[in-house]
Amino acid sequence: MNAVYILWLRQVKRYFRSRPRIIASLGQPLLFLVALGFGFGPIFQRAGQGSYLQFLAPGVIGMTILFTAIFSGIELIWDRQFGFLKETMVAPVPRVYIMAGRTLGGATVALFQGAIVILICFAAGFRVTSFSGVPAAVLFMILVAVMFTALGTAVASLLSDFQGFQLVMNFLVMPIFFLSGALFPLAGLPKALAITASLDPLTYGVDGLRGALIGQAFYAGSLDTLVLVVIASILVIAGAYLFSRIQL
Amino acid sequence: MIRVTNLVKNYGDFAAVKNISFDVAQGEIFAFLGPNGAGKTTTIKILTTLLKPTSGEVEIDGLNPAVQHNEARKRFGIVFQDPSLDEELTAYENMDFHGVLYKVPGKIRAERIEKLLRLFELWDRRDSFVKQFSGGMKRRLEIARGLLHTPKIVFLDEPTLGLDPQTRNQLWTHVRKLNEEEQVTVFLTTHYMEEAEKVAQRIAIIDHGVIVAQGTAADLKAQTGAESLEDAFLKLTGSTIRQEEASSLDQMRNMSRMFRGRRPGGR
């Protein structure tokens, strides 16, 4: 258990020590919030959907957690390239613990990042409609963070260097984000897009957040939770399995 | 302590280790020498659970590292040929991380870390980030770390790479002391023949994945009629320079392997 803790601590320390990275990674959510939030605001309003900024904020929070979590998982490739992975792989610690420590560390970092973005959303004018939903929102954030850190770890276990990285970004991370309903309402979508969105795990995370923070959910909160728990569990198990099979 | 029987390791269809066998006794210092690309690091990776053998048996203190990973991992410490530090952590944090992973209890951990960092003259720099260290300082830290949990077997893969003569001396003196006082078994590789001759009780020479000779330094010299171990080494392995065997074709194979999700190349 100490092993899980020390691996977690390492991720968190590395995060807090790389301030440029923290700041850089806030640029994108800010841009989305300002350009889309304010840019599409008037149209959204005219379409009778209320405030787009209110609608978008949970999507941007979800996006931040998605990106940070995937990157935290993918950091495994760095550790492999810079050689540090060897050090953890020869230690007398079951690899499942190593994977668990890394995943919790990465998820923690993603949550921090998500929390900062919430503050930015507030600054931009986002308002939570009922504070009783906050614990549920935190739960959704944790599930999304764990799920995508595990996914990042699973993918990174299959790659030995950055050659495949662009592929992962363009064919995995970007589609997960854009098809998730982070940017658009799920109601009244064309059939194909509705089906795709319903297959995207981030959809349920963002929907859960929206339900908890502004009371505008498409699915029931229990369904969101169930889907996230099941997919997160599958990804953690898959990540642990692939991680344990790494050879150096 | 270490037993290798008919070990074979293929990377794709390239045979890096071709059916080698050797034994290292408890308390022995064993040097594994060979030209670049001979298969030394590959053998060490198999012994230290990082790679699975293609075929053959290996044993570490009676355990099979491919199956009883964790028991085997408790037995050894290793200094890798390639870098293996976390550069974003300090020297002390790197040591402490290692100590926690190897379950060295807190108080003893602190004592040993101090002792080793002092021994390798890094104590004053313990709170510096590793990324600010020189190459030799990083190497010293890796060596100190490999000894932290007082392993029964120590693997040293070119430990003196990039070290100044003072530190090399310090290292080998310490290794011999550990060997004499605590019967630590040492498995080392180096390209400095005089080091091997001075420190190792027994030597094996591997070339192109095949062990071409084994014995004491004196045996090897007698066998080849050479004056020095270096001459014996050259006689046994020829004097042509080894090229990197991974051709561009290999790299393409690695790429395709990457997409199939298997262990690709790159060391």
Ligand SMILES: Nc1ncnc2c1ncn2[C@@H]1O[C@H](COP(=O)(O)OP(=O)(O)OP(=O)(O)O)[C@@H](O)[C@H]1O
């Ligand atoms: N991951 C890998 N994929 C493909 N080939 C590899 C891989 N690792 C090593 N090789 C090849 O296996 C052979 C043995 O490599 P190894 O690293 O064991 O050599 P070595 O004896 O340690 O050499 P050196 O003295 O240069 O460290 C080399 O020809 C190398 O190119």
Ligand SMILES: [Mg+2]
């Ligand atoms: Mg080597």
